[in-house]
Amino acid sequence: MLHAVHNKAAIEQREQISILENTIKSQGETLISQRNQLEDIQNKCRQFKRANGDTSTSSNSSDPAFYAYLEAPETNPKSNMVVKFDTPITNIGGAYNIEKGLFTVPRKGVYVFSWTIVSSDRGVIFTQIVVNSEPIGSMITHAEQSYDFHTTTTVAVKELNQGDVVFIRTNPHSRALGYINSGVHFRSSFSGWSLK
Template sequence: MLGKTVLVTIFLASISVTFASTVDRISDSDEIYRRFDNLERRIQTLESENKLLRGELEKQNVSLGTLKSDLATQYGNLDLSQRTLKQDIKNQYILLLKTQNEVKTNYTELRFKIDTDVREIRDSLAVTNETLQTVTDFQGKKLIQLEGTLESLKNDVRNVNSRTGETPPSFYALLTSTVPIRGSNQTIIYDKTGTNNGNAYNTSTGIFTVPETGTYVFTWTAFSYVEEYVRLEIVVAGTIYGGTLSDTQETGDADTETAIVVANAKVGDEVFIRTQSRGPGDGRLYVEFECTSTFSGWKIS
């Protein structure tokens, strides 16, 4: 605005000089007045234009100030957003580090627990295998002893047969399927016979009916399952002659128990195996492959 004012002043001065020179050359007063009026109107026009320019410049200054204020506000908002974003990124990074540390800690604890569990299971399996081997060895020795006893009894029978020339009453019966123990005085029905000389054993009732008076050998084997126990007894003519307890509650393995009795019996006496009245057991007479429960008897004299 100051520059325009200076230009107007210079312009007026130039006009004044021109006017003075012209006055010197023009003698006619009317011409002078006419030109002076024109010059005055020209000056008024320039002043009006200068006023308009000054107003426009003021408007531009106001617009410029508004623009500066808007830019400052936007810059402030942008700076605030930038600081907020930086803080959010920082917080997320801290949270990520914390989560990473927690994951590492949990992984370490889980790995330690898994290793501990694996060691415990390995140790338990080692103990179990050792126990199984011990039980197997014991059962093997026991089986060998029973086989020896049975062979001896067979020899005795053969000797008796060779002396008499006749086949005495004898039977060998076994279970073909597992029998659950339901209570006291439950007769065990051995449903299959391998030997039944004289047909005195009944596979439907489990009872051997003495066909000839004399002395008999009776034996039975109870095969019970893991963590169960079974109490059996033999009844000859209404009298209990002996019993067995097959117990696997503490060994954690299957078990077999065998008993042998010698009894004098008369024709018509009934001989059978049943559960004991005092604590019959809580389990089953088990069948697995060739392993089963058996009942046998034969006359020796």
């Protein structure tokens, strides 16, 4: 009789162990499934951010930086037109808006900006870098006497306040001759970053 009771207890323990093993296995499968779903959601979030101009990396750096270029030539640059560099490569902090071509300063500090303009052949493109409504630098890309593209790059360094807006615009007083060129082998671009 004692032997039968002992066997019954052993059978019940094995059944409980089997139930626990199945529960653990099921929870492990659920955990793997949830991890896969989380990775899927994270990938979709990254894709959404990239599609909306946020190409920030997982860098721990809080220093804002951006680099964007024109995907295609700006064939009709009007006077006083904001140049919208529409293809972001870097946008740490998300402060550069590709839809508007504006960099909004996220925090007070000293910033470096660089912009490159490629003119069409026989083109003359005058551009300015503007903070809020004040030009802080300008350049001319001049190919008027040439049947070739010309490229000019300029750098500006300025202490800025949070909320200041920085952008590149064409000559506010007259239209450009030709157009702003950009393509696979030459990019008209705009970049900026915070100095530490």
